[in-house]
Amino acid sequence: MSDRLPGFSTLAVHAGAQPDPTTGARATPIYQTTSFVFNDADHAASLFGLQAFGNIYTRIGNPTNAVLEERVAALEGGTAALAVASGHAAQVVVLQQLLQPGDEFIAARKLYGGSINQFTHAFKSFGWNVVWADSDDIASFERAITPRTKAIFIESIANPGGSITDIEAISTVARKAGVPLIVDNTLASPYLIRPIDHGADIVVHSLTKFLGGHGNSLGGIIVDAGTFDWSTGGKYPMLSEPRPEYHGIRLQETFGNFAFAIACRVLGLRDLGPALSPFNAFMILTGIETLPLRMQRHCDNAKAVAEFLAGHPAVASVSYAGLASDKYHQLARKYAPKGAGAVFTFSLKGGYDAGVSLVSKLQLFSHLANVGDTRSLVIHPASTTHSQLDDAAKIKSGAGPDVVRLSIGIEDKEDLIADLEQALGA
Numbered sequence: 001m002s003d004r005l006p007g008f009s010t011l012a013v014h015a016g017a018q019p020d021p022t023t024g025a026r027a028t029p030i031y032q033t034t035s036f037v038f039n040d041a042d043h044a045a046s047l048f049g050l051q052a053f054g055n056i057y058t059r060i061g062n063p064t065n066a067v068l069e070e071r072v073a074a075l076e077g078g079t080a081a082l083a084v085a086s087g088h089a090a091q092v093v094v095l096q097q098l099l100q101p102g103d104e105f106i107a108a109r110k111l112y113g114g115s116i117n118q119f120t121h122a123f124k125s126f127g128w129n130v131v132w133a134d135s136d137d138i139a140s141f142e143r144a145i146t147p148r149t150k151a152i153f154i155e156s157i158a159n160p161g162g163s164i165t166d167i168e169a170i171s172t173v174a175r176k177a178g179v180p181l182i183v184d185n186t187l188a189s190p191y192l193i194r195p196i197d198h199g200a201d202i203v204v205h206s207l208t209k210f211l212g213g214h215g216n217s218l219g220g221i222i223v224d225a226g227t228f229d230w231s232t233g234g235k236y237p238m239l240s241e242p243r244p245e246y247h248g249i250r251l252q253e254t255f256g257n258f259a260f261a262i263a264c265r266v267l268g269l270r271d272l273g274p275a276l277s278p279f280n281a282f283m284i285l286t287g288i289e290t291l292p293l294r295m296q297r298h299c300d301n302a303k304a305v306a307e308f309l310a311g312h313p314a315v316a317s318v319s320y321a322g323l324a325s326d327k328y329h330q331l332a333r334k335y336a337p338k339g340a341g342a343v344f345t346f347s348l349k350g351g352y353d354a355g356v357s358l359v360s361k362l363q364l365f366s367h368l369a370n371v372g373d374t375r376s377l378v379i380h381p382a383s384t385t386h387s388q389l390d391d392a393a394k395i396k397s398g399a400g401p402d403v404v405r406l407s408i409g410i411e412d413k414e415d416l417i418a419d420l421e422q423a424l425g426a
């Protein structure tokens with residue numbers, strides 16, 4: 001073996017996986033079992049006391065899921081990862097380690113509609129208060145910091161408009177305030193952007209989207225960058241204080257630069273329970289093997305479709321950072337030089353009614369609430385994903401009444417353009 005570090009595509013196929021030690025199976029087996037036999041009583045005790053690593057019960061860990069965790073940690077450049085049942089589960093588990101009731105976190109206003117809901121309503125019932133900031137105005141993050149701020153949450157490429165966030169600038173604010181920066185990297189995937197390289201402390205994903213990539217399995221993952229010191233000022237007691245559940249262990253002291261991933265597993269996943277099915281982990285692992293190939297095709301197709309739409313008389317504007325004229329093009333060149341992703345919005349001169357009509361006339365594009373499928377997808381956010389917001393909030397989050405969102409698949413771009421042409425023209 002050479003001492004060359006493996007490249008991204010090699011990691012996407014191999015990281016975390018070995019031929020199965022008992023059967024020689026080359027693809028990672030689906031360990032469809034709830035529980036694992038202990039070697040003896042001492043072994044059992046050491047597993048429960050966190051003195052040894054090993055399998056206990058699939059709610060806490062599973063060998064198929066472990067391969068997925070190792071693979072995504074490698075692709076993102078983190079120290080460890082934890083797979084969970086969905087992207088939303090990842091967000092709950094992360095914030096449960098960081099916030100006590102009455103605490104705050106700052107979130108960029110441009111977010112996945114489901115995250116806006118989760119942060120505004122569900123988290124409020126836990127006593128976790130979200131404070132909104134604007135990723136186009138870095139100072140708005142600084143102004144939002146208070147002594148109760150425990151984290152900053154942004155998307156690398158933001159839903160629904162595909163805008164690019166200046167991760168480094170926001171990480172500087174987080175560092176100064178002594179709080180971790182959490183980046184939802186779902187729309188970029190590590191193929192396009194690796195947030196840890198730009199100062200993120202924690203990366204979360206909905207694996208349901210580009211990483212799984214085939215629209216067939218829900219999943220989520222948390223990646224620990226290993227960069228944050230959790231011991232300062234007793235601000236993060238879940239990590240720095242003795243844990244009564246584990247004979248008084250302090251997680252940061254015991255696990256060092258992967259303490260956050262451990263906290264998410266042994267305090268979050270164990271007690272909240274959103275475990276990922278090993279079958280879904282297998283499907284998502286299979287998807288990740290082709291991530292670099294798919295992602296490049298997604299981006300190349302998206303650019304061609306965006307250029308077509310920008311030249312169409314029925315279209316008022318296209319918001320795609322891959323277009324040279326776009327407001328976020330400079331940030332795209334810095335953060336996502338291989339492509340600006342495949343999810344973007346455009347607005348129609350005919351407003352709300354034209355948006356609804358377009359969606360009903362498209363044939364190859366599927367009208368549904370998802371992104372990051374091999375298939376091309378379309379949705380009218382104002383009447384669906386963002387319908388719970390008032391008009392002003394819709395516009396602020398990039399989902400005004402005239403806006404249509406596309407997630408471009410890996411079909412032939414000529415067919416996608418022909419479908420849009422017939423639907424816009426008719």
Ligand SMILES: *Cc1c(COP(=O)(O)O)cnc(C)c1O
Nearest residue numbers: 086087088112159186206208219
């Ligand atoms: C889909 C999505 C989520 C939520 O993920 P689920 O797997 O649906 O729970 C979070 N963030 C972004 C950017 C998403 O696209």
